[in-house]
Amino acid sequence: MPFIPNFPASFLEEHRRWHHVNHHNNPASLPIGYGANFLDFHRQYLAKVLPWYQQQGYDMRLVAPWQEVPEQIRSAPCYDRAAEMRIRNNPESFATADELGRFLEASNLHGCIHEIGAALYGEPDLNDFDVAPHSTIFYNIHGMIEQWYQNWERAKGLRLNSVRGAKKRDSGLTGRRTGGLRGAARRKSKLLRRSGAGKLRRRVGGKPGQTTGNRKPGKVKGNLWMRPAARPQLRIKGGEGKTASAAKRPLTARRLAGRGRRTIP
Template structure:
């Protein structure tokens, strides 16, 4: 829940451009591309982070979606059902592409960014162009990557 000091502009720009190129419609292959991009992005950004002498615990993956987010008034039944499908019925996804597609089209991915930015008072986390300089980005995307690893 902190801004990472001296975070490289190149990473912010790369993330913003990638999302800008995704478009509004999610097509076949976009789901796995979403997962692969973020896994690779996390790896490279965290390699940089680890050279900075910063606290590694700040960027550890969440083990689950925080209760503070799930207690927010905008946490809906639909978002809870989306989380339940992933955490209780992961085998219902026939492929990595379907999981990545679901994260995007169910609004779960974006809702965590938006609600989390409010709950944790971190405007960067809710902004596509600034999210990667927030430690919350690594907590959230680390959880997503862990879900994907279990598929």
């Protein structure tokens, strides 16, 4: 089943638009950034299309990545075996993902595989980027390229970003990754733990400086939440610690005149 039935037109349009917007006549002199964009776009594309394909109940074996480039393609005049061996056996020689992606195009590996694959399997659409994704062979090819990409990531000690859980990097030139929302949450949690603000937030049930319920705001001193100082209670002279309220003394003119004093004579 090289031709995928009921393939959504929106998927074809997405792939067609990317290649038209990013098209360059000379693959040997691609601009900086093209290679990383190429690799990341196709990674995201596989992550979108393959789950749809599986939901249709189609045979996943037909879109499985090639583990080797077919020998008939390798034997073609346009194919650069040395370029393939460098990618597979010496991935660390590429400083960035962008360099790897541009090398795939400059060496004509990507173009030659599509061109010879179309002739070899009787799939002319495979050599037309506007409609190539509705062929199962497209996913054999780009699944293999995705494996080469992951092999480069392993060689560089970067966290793998699989097809099914792809997240785009901060920059195609540095190889750094965002880690997605989970990574951002972990970094935020770590910063809170270091500053002590995490404990503060849990204690007051909100952001530092906020209150919960009817609690009156206090002052933040360092990482400690300071409650408002209690008002001094009136002490009864000779009352052994009893307060005026505890004594329940009647409110007299003398007491009114003495308000503001700490003791009642």
